[in-house]
Every structure is written in C-alpha cells, then in structure tokens.
Amino acid sequence: MGTNTTTDDVTIDTGAMLELGTGGTSGLIVSGQPIHNNGTLVVNHSDTVTLNQIIDGNGALVQAGVGETLITAADTYTGATSITGGTLALAGNGSIAASSGVHANSVFDLSATTNTAPSITALDGTGAIILGANTLNLTNANSGFGNVFSGVASGTGGLAVGAGTEILAGDNTYTGATTVNQGATLQLGNGGTGGRISTSSAIHNNGALVVDHSDAVALTQGIDGTGNLTQQGQGITTLSAANSYTGATTITAGTLALSGDGSIATSSGVHDNGVFDVSGSSSTTPSIAALE
Structure with a gap:
C-alpha cells in the first residue's frame, strides 16, 4: 500500500x-x-x-x-x-x-x-x-x-x-x-x-492506597488526603515521613513499620491483623488514634 x-x-x-x-x-x-x-x-x-x-x-x-x-x-x-x-x-x-x-x-x-x-x-x-x-x-x-x-x-x-x-x-x-x-x-x-x-x-x-509486596518497600514521601492505607503483602512497608492522611490504616498481612520521623498520628485508626512495628520510630511515644 x-x-x-x-x-x-x-x-x-x-x-x-x-x-x-x-x-x-x-x-x-x-x-x-x-x-x-x-x-x-x-x-x-x-x-x-x-x-x-x-x-x-x-x-x-x-x-x-x-x-x-x-x-x-x-x-x-x-x-x-x-x-x-x-x-x-x-x-x-x-x-x-x-x-x-x-x-x-x-x-x-x-x-x-x-x-x-x-x-x-x-x-x-x-x-x-x-x-x-x-x-x-x-x-x-x-x-x-x-x-x-x-x-x-x-x-x-x-x-x-x-x-x-x-x-x-x-x-x-x-x-x-x-x-x-x-x-x-x-x-x-x-x-x-x-x-x-x-x-x-x-x-x-x-x-x-494498597501495598502488596513480598519484599521491603520504603515510602519516604508524605501521604496526605482523606483516604485509607492498606498493608496487604507478606513484605514490610516502612513509613518514614510525618504522614497526614486521615483515613484508616489496615494491616491484613506482613508488616507496617514506622521509622525515624515516620508517623500516622492523623489516621483514624489502625486495624492490625499483621505486624505493626514502631521499634524504629525516633519518637519514644508514637501515637495513633485507635487500635483494633
């Protein structure tokens, strides 16, 4: 042609x-x-x-x-x-x-x-x-x-x-x-x-926002908004920023970890059916709104 x-x-x-x-x-x-x-x-x-x-x-x-x-x-x-x-x-x-x-x-x-x-x-x-x-x-x-x-x-x-x-x-x-x-x-x-x-x-x-990994993931940027965060995979998701999102935080599997200045204090609460690791937080008194 x-x-x-x-x-x-x-x-x-x-x-x-x-x-x-x-x-x-x-x-x-x-x-x-x-x-x-x-x-x-x-x-x-x-x-x-x-x-x-x-x-x-x-x-x-x-x-x-x-x-x-x-x-x-x-x-x-x-x-x-x-x-x-x-x-x-x-x-x-x-x-x-x-x-x-x-x-x-x-x-x-x-x-x-x-x-x-x-x-x-x-x-x-x-x-x-x-x-x-x-x-x-x-x-x-x-x-x-x-x-x-x-x-x-x-x-x-x-x-x-x-x-x-x-x-x-x-x-x-x-x-x-x-x-x-x-x-x-x-x-x-x-x-x-x-x-x-x-x-x-x-x-x-x-x-x-859903994280579904088998390995380690670092979210060093801030997460804002009214939405929810879900840790779904078998891996480890590490939050190292002072996040300001206000939705729920759900851990269905694997590990959600706070590191350094990482914070989810404004989240409406944590549904923990996996592992919630705050041992790496630079705050000796990290806070969340609620836990179940």
Missing part, C-alpha cells in the same frame, strides 16, 4: 481490518477526512506516521510497527488501543480519551501533548510510558479492561487514578504527584517484588 490521497471518508466495517503499511515506510492515508473505524485499524511502519484526521467509531487501534505514530486529533473511537511495537504518541491536541483502554506493551509517549492532564480510560501492559511534564489520568481503571501495568512510567509528570483499581507492578520513576481520587484504588505491587513509585512522588490519597 503506497501513499493514498482521498477527499472521501475512510470506513472500516465491523469485523474488518485496515492495515497501514507492512513494516516499511509506505502505506498511508493522506486526508483531512475522518476515519470511521468499527473494525481494526493497524499502523505498521518503520518510520514516523502522523494521523491528523479524527478517528471515530467503536473499533480498535493497533500500533504494530517499530516506528512512531503521532496522533494529533481529538479522536473519539471507543475500542481498545494496543501498542505492540514502536511508539504511539499524542502530540498537540491529540487525544484518545474515549478509547476503552490502552494495552501498552511498547512505548506510549505523552510528552508532546499540549494537554497537561491527558486522560485514558484504563491501562495495562509491560511497556514504557513517557509522561514528560504531564499527568496521566485514568478515568475508570478496571472497566472490564486489564488494570495491571508492569512497565515503567517516567518523566516529571504524575499519575492520577480517577476511578476503579489500578495495579502498578513495575518500578516507576516519574517524579510528579501520585493522586488517588475518592472511590478509586491504587495498588503498589501485585504480591511480588515489583511495583514502586519514586520517593520524589508525593502521594495525595483520597481513595485507597
């Missing part, structure tokens, strides 16, 4: 697939007209491709090549977005907020979008997310879509979970804030040794 020019809309019917490219540098639709995608649109290039037309419909988009696909329009398609190779990037006003979710098994680059808070419905995969200075918002993390992301999100931007449950199973390096909205859950770890955020990332928790 070469470079095709058309003044007509492009339509992909239900059950059909349109593949742009076969792994090389050719295979493109040059048109300002929309792509009505009710099937599957696949981009398979080795170079950079720009899709500046709106993609609508209930179909899926697949970034399959080793190249880069730039989305510069506010697309409204509602199917899944899969990144199996190369890079899918949002640039300018590019948006895929209506997509049912992103399977990010390669690179998802948000650094060039002019929207400082780009949103997607849900996220899973093993790839890389380049945030730049932007904060990625997950609007419904477990809406029948995968919700375990074991890749790495990087940049000076942050992550916000608006609804549902998102599990981070990789060791993320982004330094912006981590926000958990009311009614949402962010889980660090999935029972193993992966699943961290940078200690430079402040945690604003108005929902539920």
Whole structure:
C-alpha cells in the first residue's frame, strides 16, 4: 500500500481490518477526512506516521510497527488501543480519551501533548510510558479492561487514578504527584517484588492506597488526603515521613513499620491483623488514634 490521497471518508466495517503499511515506510492515508473505524485499524511502519484526521467509531487501534505514530486529533473511537511495537504518541491536541483502554506493551509517549492532564480510560501492559511534564489520568481503571501495568512510567509528570483499581507492578520513576481520587484504588505491587513509585512522588490519597509486596518497600514521601492505607503483602512497608492522611490504616498481612520521623498520628485508626512495628520510630511515644 503506497501513499493514498482521498477527499472521501475512510470506513472500516465491523469485523474488518485496515492495515497501514507492512513494516516499511509506505502505506498511508493522506486526508483531512475522518476515519470511521468499527473494525481494526493497524499502523505498521518503520518510520514516523502522523494521523491528523479524527478517528471515530467503536473499533480498535493497533500500533504494530517499530516506528512512531503521532496522533494529533481529538479522536473519539471507543475500542481498545494496543501498542505492540514502536511508539504511539499524542502530540498537540491529540487525544484518545474515549478509547476503552490502552494495552501498552511498547512505548506510549505523552510528552508532546499540549494537554497537561491527558486522560485514558484504563491501562495495562509491560511497556514504557513517557509522561514528560504531564499527568496521566485514568478515568475508570478496571472497566472490564486489564488494570495491571508492569512497565515503567517516567518523566516529571504524575499519575492520577480517577476511578476503579489500578495495579502498578513495575518500578516507576516519574517524579510528579501520585493522586488517588475518592472511590478509586491504587495498588503498589501485585504480591511480588515489583511495583514502586519514586520517593520524589508525593502521594495525595483520597481513595485507597494498597501495598502488596513480598519484599521491603520504603515510602519516604508524605501521604496526605482523606483516604485509607492498606498493608496487604507478606513484605514490610516502612513509613518514614510525618504522614497526614486521615483515613484508616489496615494491616491484613506482613508488616507496617514506622521509622525515624515516620508517623500516622492523623489516621483514624489502625486495624492490625499483621505486624505493626514502631521499634524504629525516633519518637519514644508514637501515637495513633485507635487500635483494633
């Protein structure tokens, strides 16, 4: 398929697939007209491709090549977005907020979008997310879509979970804030040794923050908000900041430890069904609101 020019809309019917490219540098639709995608649109290039037309419909988009696909329009398609190779990037006003979710098994680059808070419905995969200075918002993390992301999100931007449950199973390096909205859950770890955020990332928790590790995790940044904290894994979670969150603290397994200036004095209380270790606290009289 070469470079095709058309003044007509492009339509992909239900059950059909349109593949742009076969792994090389050719295979493109040059048109300002929309792509009505009710099937599957696949981009398979080795170079950079720009899709500046709106993609609508209930179909899926697949970034399959080793190249880069730039989305510069506010697309409204509602199917899944899969990144199996190369890079899918949002640039300018590019948006895929209506997509049912992103399977990010390669690179998802948000650094060039002019929207400082780009949103997607849900996220899973093993790839890389380049945030730049932007904060990625997950609007419904477990809406029948995968919700375990074991890749790495990087940049000076942050992550916000608006609804549902998102599990981070990789060791993320982004330094912006981590926000958990009311009614949402962010889980660090999935029972193993992966699943961290940078200690430079402040945690604003108005929902539920769950730590599920088999090893030792240190949360040296402060946790604020009205949300709850749960120590769920078999490992040890150590808090060394004067946290100000006001929700409940629950230990269902493993150990929650206070170290140095670590404090959970503003928490509404501790439900201790594991181990609550205050031996490393620099305070000889660490305080909690209640204990059961």
